[in-house]
Amino acid sequence: GEGANRLFVIASGTVLVCKAVAGSTEALVARLGPGAHLGEIDLLDDESATATVIMETEGTLLELDTERFRRMLVTDRALFAHVARGLFVDLATKVRRTNDRVRETIAWGLDATGDLG
Helix, strand or coil, X not given: CCCCCEEEEEEECCEEEEEEEECCXXXXXXXXXXXXXXXXXXXXXXXXXXXXXXXXXXXXXXEEEXXXXXXXXXXXXXXXXXXXXXXXXXXXXXXXXXXHHHHHHHHHHHHHHCCCC
């Protein structure tokens, strides 16, 4: 539930991304490896974390904190634009994937209950 206020890039190793489902039950959302990033939402706002991340194997994480991210906007606009575009594309992909899962879950629920409209 605590935001890290930083972006992490996995240099080596793997992490598990888990999300609370009901009560103390958590579901595995993703397994990420080298080259993947996480924490981008925490980098953009000051809200609580949206998932829990656990190191699955030993590894190295590179980090970019909010202050350094904001300084890039002023000191290196080209780098900032490159990083920001990558984050926006990734976030859009995650939103589309989530929408697909919601649609599938609703359709499954309607099939299971026999309520097809």
